[in-house]
Amino acid sequence: MAIEPSPSSTSDIAARAPASPLVRAEWLRRVEAEYRSAVVTQELTLWLMKVGASPDLIRAGLRIAKDEMTHADLCFRTYAEAGGEAGPVLPRETLGLRRREGEPLEHDVLRVCVDAFCIGETVAVPLFQRLRAGCSVAGPRRVLDRVLRDEVRHRDFGWALLGWLLELPLAPALRELVERELPSYFGRMRRAYAPQGTKPSAAFSPDDRAWGLMPIAEYAEVLERTVDKDWVRLFAEHGFDATKAWRAGA
Numbered sequence: 653m654a655i656e657p658s659p660s661s662t663s664d665i666a667a668r669a670p671a672s673p674l675v676r677a678e679w680l681r682r683v684e685a686e687y688r689s690a691v692v693t694q695e696l697t698l699w700l701m702k703v704g705a706s707p708d709l710i711r712a713g714l715r716i717a718k719d720e721m722t723h724a725d726l727c728f729r730t731y732a733e734a735g736g737e738a739g740p741v742l743p744r745e746t747l748g749l750r751r752r753e754g755e756p757l758e759h760d761v762l763r764v765c766v767d768a769f770c771i772g773e774t775v776a777v778p779l780f781q782r783l784r785a786g787c788s789v790a791g792p793r794r795v796l797d798r799v800l801r802d803e804v805r806h807r808d809f810g811w812a813l814l815g816w817l818l819e820l821p822l823a824p825a826l827r828e829l830v831e832r833e834l835p836s837y838f839g840r841m842r843r844a845y846a847p848q849g850t851k852p853s854a855a856f857s858p859d860d861r862a863w864g865l866m867p868i869a870e871y872a873e874v875l876e877r878t879v880d881k882d883w884v885r886l887f888a889e890h891g892f893d894a895t896k897a898w899r900a901g902a
């Protein structure tokens with residue numbers, strides 16, 4: 653375990669912001685999300701071994717699966733520190749990846765690469781930066797430090813894997829697949845983080861922010877900024893028009 657539990661001296665407890673039910677619910681949701689990421693990455697890495705990906709990518713995938721287990725563990729410690737006493741709900745039939753039989757395995761590898769890493773892990777970096785900026789309680793702050801450090805490497809893995817896939821003999825079909833499905837990946841991300849009618853939440857509790865939470869409107873802002881700041885440039889490096897895909901996914 654890379655991060656020690658937060659100090660629990662009397663002065664730390666006395667000074668720290670109280671943890672609300674929202675704080676507990678959010679950190680438990682994070683336990684579930686991190687565990688899901690671990691399962692996805694573990695399975696993706698097995699697929700990478702089956703398609704004969706480069707050993708560097710396979711080792712990077714194994715390391716990421718391990719990171720995500722650590723993140724789930726650290727989030728659970730924070731949930732417990734906030735007074736949480738339940739456990740995560742992770743029905744086994746909802747975990748892992750789905751194969752589209754009849755299509756080459758590389759197609760499914762590409763789907764996970766673009767959706768979970770080029771999109772998901774890329775926006776995770778500025779999202780965690782924003783969450784960390786407002787987080788002042790020692791335990792969750794250390795968790796966000798660790799997660800943010802790892803997410804940068806997870807993001808880079810996604811773009812390296814995309815580059816590798818687009819050098820395969822199957823590349824023309826893989827390119828078509830990205831063109832066809834990118835709008836729906838963006839659309840799903842948008843609906844998750846920026847539901848229609850999202851309003852700035854002036855009433856958001858400073859204590860909740862101190863525990864590493866932020867209002868949904870700020871997720872939406874970060875998402876919009878990531879289009880121009882990261883996705884347009886990074887997808888363009890691989891020959892894709894993210895601006896067009898983002899608009900099409902609205």
Ligand SMILES: [Fe+2]
Pocket residue numbers: 686689719720723799
């Ligand atoms: Fe993670």
Ligand SMILES: [Fe+2]
Pocket residue numbers: 689720773802803806
């Ligand atoms: Fe990650």
